[in-house]
Amino acid sequence: MNVGFIGTGSMGTLLIEALVASGALAPAExxxxxxxxxxxxxxxDRYPGMRAEYTNAETARGSDILFLCVKPHEFIHVVGDIKSVIQPQQIVVSITSPVLVSHLEGELNCKVAKIIPSITNMVWSGASLCIYGETMSEKDKKxxxxxxxxxxxxxRIEEDYTRIVSDLSSCGPAFxxxxxxxxxxxxxxxxxIPRNEALQVxxxxxLGTGLLLTEGRMSPEEIQERVAVPxxxxxxxxxxxxxxxxxxxNSLIRTTHAKFNEDLVKVSTAFYGEEVNGQ
Structure with missing residues (x-):
């Protein structure tokens, strides 16, 4: 399998490093x-066999799966770079929440998905949020x-819930x-108390609280009840x-949604030439 990454910023690099370290991909792929x-x-240079290409088109041309790991305002330019070389059997994956599947499906003649990663993927943990376009088969999704x-x-999530689920999964670690x-x-x-000692504890x-919620299948309310003696x-x-x-x-969620909608309008304007409503 040949996999391409356009954009080697924070999240692009994180995905590359995690997928190689976990054995999911070999550098030569x-x-x-x-x-x-x-x-x-x-x-x-850190991964013998991995190829750095001079152009986005070269990265796209040889990739079975192509990840677009760039900021929202850069998408229209990247799509312009790769549009002429993308083939119908290829899968293009956006990792950027304000870029809708429909944005890419309207411009690229290929299969389209959106996957929102999390910094927790660096340690092979947390969720990755998967949204699929119309032409993605079940085999492609799997x-x-x-x-x-x-x-x-x-x-798998509905695109309408991209923002709120991203708040919980992707922004949540920062919060x-x-x-x-x-x-x-x-x-x-x-x-x-020395800060390093307090931080370690x-x-x-x-970590233990997360395991109680996942492995222990306790709810947040149950943890509070077990710890807090009346x-x-x-x-x-x-x-x-x-x-x-x-x-x-509540204010935090309203803030993230307001920023998301602002970015969505900018992306839609770039793709369609006018402001449109979207989720």
Missing amino acids: IAISNRTYAKAQAIA RLESLFAHISEPL MAFLLQQFVDAAVEETG AANML GGITAKALQLLRRETDGVF
């Missing part, structure tokens, strides 16, 4: 290109999911890391958290 050729070459199963749990950072910083400030707590320290602190964070995550 991968071709990459980037707006700055030297960046692509630097990655290829081919992609088999690839991503090496580094994640592939989940949880921010809250953990605040917890650790407060512990250091209030007690003087808190990080292992977060009238105890944890219960008192939970009362504070409920009071102080009331509505915070």
